[in-house]
Amino acid sequence: MFTGIIEGTGKITAIRRGSSDFSMDVDTAGSVPDPVIGESVALDGVCLTVTAIRGAILSFDVSAETVARTAFKNIRDGDTVNIERAMRLGDRVGGHLVSGHVDCVGTMTRAGRPGQGYDIEIALPPDGMKYVIEKGSIAISGISLTVARKLARSVTVAVIPHTWSVTTLSSKRPGSPVNIEYDMIAKYVENFVSPGAAMQPGDKAGRSAIDKDFLSSHGF
DSSP states (O other), rough: BBOOOOEEEEEEEEEEEEESSSEEEEEEEESSSSSTTTTTEEEEEEEEEEEEEEEEEEEEOOHHHHHHHHHGHHHHOOOEEEEEEETTTOOSSSSSSBBOOOOOOEEEEEOOOSSSSEEEEEEEOGGGGGGGGGTOEEEEEEEEEEEEESSSSSSEEEOOOOHHHSSSGOOOOHHHHHHHHEEEHHHHHHHSSSSSSSSSTOOTTTOSSSSSHHHHHTOO
């Protein structure tokens, strides 16, 4: 589990590609002190496992599923990635709860600077807009950000200068792909209320136990 508070950036130093997956080396530049083989590290919001350690250079395996679901399908030697170590129980949650399981790839469509900070717009797949609310949380390339505005097929987020300078956002341009993880609470709520998600004894298959009558009888 992560919080979306980036601890540093790293540089891809090697990529070893297989038929549908790959492994890669990342120079973490001290962002992961005292790493341990087997621990979880989020790179651009993707939860990966440390498989080898050579000083500050860590190795990771990237599965075919991860390649298909994330912007890693376009990753190259020399690219920079955001880094966050897994949180400890009892740590402050400075951002929001982030699983490191990317839902989809969005596209940066605009990056403006209305004041000292930055205002960026990210186009999202239509089927993901239901998970977005204004002033809700969204993880973009692993960064916990607040939705400023929800548009028809995109969202805008306000980025303070500190976040802009210590993450990979400053290297993005219109057309750049970014990893998106929606708020997991929204996804759980959908699972609970969608047909067939919450069954009770005697319910017919495909019928949700949570409906208008259920909510009304419980004071909603």
